[in-house]
Amino acid sequence: MPTIKDIAEMANVSRTTVSRVLNNSGYVSEEVRKRILKIIEETGYVPSEHAKSLRTKQTKVIGVILPKISTETSSRLVSGIDEVLAEKGYQILLANTNLEKEKEIEYINLLKVRQVDGIILVATNINNDLVRVIHQLNIPLVVVGQEIPGVSNVLYDDYSAAREITSLFIKRGHKKIAFIGVDESDRAVGYLRKKGYLDVMAEHGLPVENEWVQKGVFDIESGYEAMKRIMENAKSRPTATFAVTDRLAIGAMKYLKEKGYSLPEEMALAGIGASEISNYVTPTLTTVDYLNKDAGREAAKLILNHILQNDKSIKKITLNYRLLIRDSI
Structure with a gap:
């Protein structure tokens, strides 16, 4: 050694x-x-002092790696995690990647040498290097938000939520539906939500113009710019837009208001995330509540089961969600 x-x-x-x-x-x-x-x-x-600690007792610390510590999603997740872990006398050590995918591996390695009892990773981008590091890890790990084979996962039903939003637009009479997504290297938010939208459009025989499908980067400004590209470049103006996050949807709403469009009469909008601000913008934003606190609780229960019961079985939990239909549709 x-x-x-x-x-x-x-x-x-x-x-x-x-x-x-x-x-x-x-x-x-x-x-x-x-x-x-x-x-x-x-x-x-492994540092010698930590190795000694490992042989005698647990550290009673769980590392939690977050993609962006300042978001409501992260806050709700951590609240659920802490609620369960505190009951068993565990503390949380938070790490913030700030959406830099290489930092996920760095923090896993750092938490490993700090000898935490387990790690909960709220993942964004899945790549071969990350999967390799996770599979080589000799401490329990649970992944939230993305599916990685060989470890326990807590998942959101991104595909079904995207299908339900797109179907809702169609039921309300919309046939020209635009989409604001993120990079598909984020399988859950970028790929599965886009697939849900495209599959429903295809099943109803509805066309999708290339200009109707734009990408953002998880912030309000990129939603604004994506909506601008849609409205200025599309051959045929859409009447509804599905954005994969509330921030993107609110950015799109800002652009539309500045240009004098009436909402939802000229453009209906929906997002995902049930952010607090989504219920205070005008019109209030139709969105999906993923029950993030429940996700945190389930992740904490899984990691404790792996640690306290020495349960090495792989679990996959897919959570329900709530569609909140508001004034933007």
Whole structure:
């Protein structure tokens, strides 16, 4: 087993620098931090004091990796996780990737060397490197929001929710329905929600113009710009728009209002997320409530089951959702 001195020599840094990375304290440049974490991952290094702790007792700490700590979704998830874990005397150690997919692997490695008892990963982009690191992990892990084979997952029914929103537009008489999505490397939000929309349109024999389908990046401004591209470039103006998040939908709403369109008479809108602001914009936004706090509770129950019962079976939980029909349709 390598020592902290070995890691320092391989990384060409001091032992103090390695210690700072392990303890997440003090300044270390991003390039050096990544180099040290990569060596730790490749060598399987475990600090001696943590190894001793592992042999005698649990740390009673669960690492929770979030894509964006400031969102309502993250807040609700953490609330549900903490509610369940606190009852069993566990604490949470939060890590924020800020939607930078490479940081998911970095934080998994960092939490591993900190010897947390388990990890709950709220994943965004699934790639081969992430899957490899997860499968090599020797501590329990639960993934929320994306399906990764070989580990327990808590999932949202993204495909069905997208189908239901698109079908609702059609039932209300809309035939020209636009779509604002995100990159399909995010399988749940980018791929499955788009597939639900496209499948329903195809089943009803409704055309989808290329200009009606635009991408954003999870913020209001990109929803604004996507709606602008739709309205300025489409050969035929749509009468409804499905955005895969409330933020994108609210950005689209802002553009439409600035240009004088009447909502929902000239453009109906819907999003996903049931954000607090969705019930305060005018018109109030039709959306989907994914019951994120319930997702947090289920993820916490799964991780505790893996830890306390030594249950190595793989579980997949798909949660229900609520469609909230409001004034924007």
